[in-house]
Amino acid sequence: MPKEEEESIPIQQVWNRNCDKETAQPREGQIKGSLPSWLSGRLTRNGPGRVKYGKTTYNHLFDGNAVLHQFNIDDGKVTYISKYLQSDTHKRNSKANRIVIGEFGTAAHPDPCKTLLQRFMSMFEGPGSREVTDNCVVNVCHFGDELYALTETNNLRRIDPNTLDCIGEKTCLMNYIAVNTATAHPHIDPDGTVYNMGNFFAGKKGPCYNIIKFPPPKVVDGKKISSVEQATIVSQIPCQWKLAPSYYHSFGITDDYFVFVEQPFVLSLKKVFINHYTNKPYLGAVEYYPDKQVKFRIVHRSTGKQLEVEYGTEAFVTFHHVNAFVKDDQMVVDLCAIPDGSVIQSAMLEELKNPNYFVIPETLPLVRRYIMPLNVKDAPLDTNLVTLKDNPKCSAFKRSDGSIELVGQTINETHLDLPRINYKNNGKEYRYTYGVEVNPKGIEFSGLLKFDMITGEAWKWTEPNKMVSEPVFVPSPDATKEDDGVCLSSLIDKDDPHYVSLLVLNAETWKEEARVEFKADGIVTGTFHGQFAAKNDMVHVY
Template sequence: MAIAPYQLGFSAAHQEGEFNALPIQGTIPSWLRGSLIRTGPGTLEVGQQSYHHWFDGLAMLRKFSFEDGRVSFANRFLESQAYREAKSKGKISRGEFGTTARHSFLERLTDPLPRLTDNATVNITMQGDRFVSVTESPFPIIFDPQSLNTIDQFHYHDHVPGQITTAHPHFDYRENAVYSYLVNLIPRCSYSIYRMDAHSNERTLIGSIPVKQPAYMHTFSMTEHYIILSEYPLKLNRLSLMLSGKPYIENYQWKSDKQTRFLIISKETGEVVHSAESEPFFSFHHVNAFEQNGEVVVDLIAYSDSAVIQSLYLESLLEHPEQVIAAGELRRYRIPLNEAIAHFEVLTSEPVELPRINYQRCNTRPYQFVYGVGSSRSGNFIDQLVKVDIQNRTTQIWRSPDCYPGEPVFVAAPNTTSEDEGVILSVVLNAQTQNSFLLVLDAQSWNELARVELPYHLPFDFHGQYFDAIVPTERTQLHR
């Protein structure tokens, strides 16, 4: 049995701390004045119990703040209801993505959708002018961006139906509004497409799309006029979800004889205006989408099937690193609006995951650069950062011995003319020194500008956002 060299990244953060001035190797650009706030597992254990999947751990917020070339840091557990119950009972109290809370059959029978978790461990965003941490259940958790203290669950002032959602809503800067969807399971299955004004708590249901078996969809795409859902043949057994007691994701079944279906949905009417099919594939993350010459172009990270989900169980990650699928294939799908078939091309030979772009400038538009994490070799998880020029089909790599980087967040420099003028921020685990550091890269040259050293390690996280100010009044201050 191989020992994963990156195993420290799956061990608990044993400290919540605040540091006003972290040591810096290199120089932080003077224009960088704001905060990077991220979320991800802080621990994968509760009492004598362990979570089974990387996506399951109890959420911890992490914040790096920049001012005059200095960097401060804070990290704090997100005190969701799931967290408080787990701490008070000393055991896992709510089912997560790949872990069951072991409720009895009678409990499952009397409560067929038992206590959806509010363990918001996936992403950071803003809703109704509040900073929230979000996951795939529709219960965002509000937190104070200054102290990182948990405030309350975010409550919507509407009745849009749904029990499952995405942690990756889209923001339309033209309309100053959020677009997203919910998966509704009661009484019949459907996708609820909604719009919400930036400063509102009220979602408006645009359309409801009936579906026999909902697909597992982690993200979606948006263009100027359309919402694009990609229904992979990873289909939900609703009865199993209600009665089996199995972890959430194990109620989905991969159907290799089925196609992947793209649904093109009008943002104005909520109606499916076109659909197209492709070969079966799976994806966690869409990258971008836009309309061009009578086609909808969708870029995403693809896998041949859903085996990547199984490979991210902790047993595989820690005991069988050679089996881990750490990154996928960056593909461009073209969907002609007068044809029912979608075709793809591969944009780079380098494996890519956790993709980011210059969101405010490029989302819904043709663009040039994708930033992501990658894997240089089998068995070494995520060990490099990748910049892909999708127009010129070139790739740049950052890699450092014994280092495991996280999602690269692009921050545009002020008054820029070039799409890639800015910096990349990535939280990196150094397995040799047993601590984490914040890496600052020049996004154009891909040269290292600085490392901001932490006194301890942070467990691998998922997503986060950079805010020009932590009490922003306009969404233009959010760098997605």
């Protein structure tokens, strides 16, 4: 990219930064403070890094080509590398020097090699014929001993955990199970079983939401069978709006249940077809129905059957579940709730270039708790059925039609997103969550937060001019308390685009224990999600 073009975007607008060069060889960092002696492993993070190909630019925060970042902690030393995800999408865009495969908010630019007649005829091919991006830009996950980059399509890319290079061809889940999309937020059981959810638009009874199981890898007759090759659908949840399936980014899980939030934030299938034939991105097919309810769908893990009770509450949008658990026969669901459906439009990159950019608080997330009584057959009408005392503002009322009307409780008024917990408590009763503070000015991740989910107390870490990433909790090996461990986050600098560091916070005190600083070869960009793989663990969870 010409230097004058790069400098036309202020480097402080970090979501518009364009990663111009990888840091392909491991670089040892300078340690400030003291790393815990027990901390050993690799933190791999994923996010949009390249926003330009030639003269074409991505439109939306979710679109940029993935860049993988990794911090490797070993024997008291830390190294850093970064790599472009070498997806088919990236390779084709690079070869054409333009965006030739569309993303969520960006349409593909016409292929100059096609004749006018070829372009015209391609408009009459169905949406299923459009090449689905394998730009897996959202997260990473271990399926057994295989590490994959994930996004919200049904394509995955396996990556080498040591070099971050792609291994083999892209993996399309549609070759194994019926899913058109899948989330980038799987859950992992202690035995290594992975669960995820995905939409299937062509079900016999209309669109449905499929819960997917990926068992641990196994060896049969001397041949390894991977988790992906064993994928099965363990439950199907029908869509309540047949032409408008709900968008979802994550889901909840407990020891006995799956929890799915069907929100009135939907993908209009009618508009999907229209946008295909007019070469417009799928962003334009997203709709929000503020007059419709959010429905909580609870599914038995043992049978795949959904509870017949319908739990509903007023409309909101959620991207990230925090946790879910059952206590005293009541389901507790914690998530980051956004009351305004225009949130998806506020992340257009062109708007983020504006130095005066500001989003209204209603489009920012708040951590909210909902409590659902599970056995309500003989429960009285119009009486609050929530008996848990820790959250007195939560309520659940049975109405005359048998449905349960919910009212949630906001834990703290500070805007927290990208929540993480001590994953040993995933699906179980817990007390603390960790996340980023979302600053309305430029959707900046300006600080790191810790919430007490019972008292609502909050702790905050921040530093001027630094942008944080999602904090990943790593428990100490001899932990006796839930928050006995550290949270790992990466820092980038708003003024120095080549600065990156690994921040180590004491999870109990929320004080900095150490940071490891690096000077990257190229411009360092922000990330969404990541996973820590401890050196001696056989199963890598979140």
